[in-house]
Amino acid sequence: MASKPPSAFQQALKDRAAELGPDILAAVEAAINDWRDSTSGGTEADTAGARSFSGQ
Structure with a gap:
């Protein structure tokens, strides 16, 4: 990944991992x-508003 996923996606991933x-x-x-x-080619992910890893 070139950027951090949006916070809603991060939370969903944490929830899924917990499940x-x-x-x-x-x-x-x-x-x-x-x-x-x-x-498959997968689907495009909207990364609008995502923070860059280098912007920590």
Whole structure:
């Protein structure tokens, strides 16, 4: 990722990780691996308003 996801997405990911049991890093790793293994093009994600990692 080139930028931080919007806060609503961050919270949704944390909630999902809590539901499934793995910690947040494992949930992110699993999501990225699934995305890389996917043969579909996926959908575009609106990153408007997302903070840059370098802007911490």
